[in-house]
Amino acid sequence: MLSLISVACYLVFAPFLGGLLSGIDRKITARMQGRVGPSVFQSFYDVAKLLQKESLVVRRSQTIYILFFFIFIIFTGALFFAGGDLLLVIFSLTLAGIFFVLGGFKASSPYSYVGAMRELIQMMAYEPMVLIAAVGVYLVTGTFYVKQIMAFNLPLIIFLPAIFLGLVYVFTIKLRKSPFDLSTSHHGHQELVKGITTEFSGPALALIEIAHWYENIFLLGLIFLFFASNPILGIILALAVYFFEIVIDNSFARMKWQFTLASSWLVAIILGCGNLFLLFLI
């Protein structure tokens, strides 16, 4: 029953929280750049406008892929907040990402094509670290079920500090923040137009935005998992990590894909595997 309520809460409130979060993100970013910045509700205005716009597509099926991307992102979050299997959550997140990539490929413009390829590389970059994190959580708690992980009496960060750092590193990729906003970003890409989202307009783009809101809330949930034994501290630290990502976003230029891939795998090997190794020793 409790899990049903938390899923319902996620489905209803995640878009509002996610939209507000991205609005606050833009406001903070603007302040960091010495600008006034848009209203914190700007993301909602954007999506409302996009829903009112005409839908222009290159191929009709590209919107279907985006719809599946949207559904699977929601499924991922719902599964997570229902207390489901962490591995299944990760695989469903990957599946959602694959649908997004397929949508980008389907649109078949050079920009969205390159964007989709970069998105694939990004997925390749963050996937090992995320999986290692799941393995680490299993080694500590003895379960993959989020519900039981949440009920673990000590904060996981005590056992998995290096894995947590590694996860924060790949979060920059997942949140589409500079220096790893290779495939698409909020700021106009000069070399790639809007990357993977270039060919999506109107309602389809709105759907992508809303999916990202859902995704961001789920990702914050993943951070929260490391401090689950103390919920208030968990929420504060999850938001602190998000703020840290905004700082990173504003202080780095975009890196090449080679660096993204190599560095995130290096992080996965050193921080991820190192932490697992230590767990075995202890």
Next chain:
Amino acid sequence: MKSFIKKSPWIIHYDGSSCNGCDIEVLAALTPMYDIERFGIINTGNPKHADIFLITGAVNEQNKEVILNIYEQMPNPKIVVAVGICACSGGIFKDCYNIIGGPDKIIPVDVYVPGCAARPEAIIDGVVKGLSLLDEKIAKSKAKSKAKI
């Protein structure tokens, strides 16, 4: 239904055959000094995401197709703002052999922002003026579709 386009007008900026004076003024509007993002305005650089088409400079034989293409790729409702005197009429380049004239020779232009170069304040004014036209445009297209039914 209320139109949200006023709250988040996204821009695509195209340089026809401008001397770059007006382009710099357009970009100046993005700087912390003017910060048009506080109105929700984003320079998208992508016609499929854009609501407002800013053109600087006159149209020549080579970019005629490009302007037409960008205009057609923008989803409705959309408006076109001609920035600078060259985009209004061709300006001092009007009599050149390769210049066709302002963009209004090939696509419908909604707002003209004169000036050489147009000042950032004038450009922002032009965009705001365009947004108020947009409501009329939406109302008109609705009336049209109703008349069809």
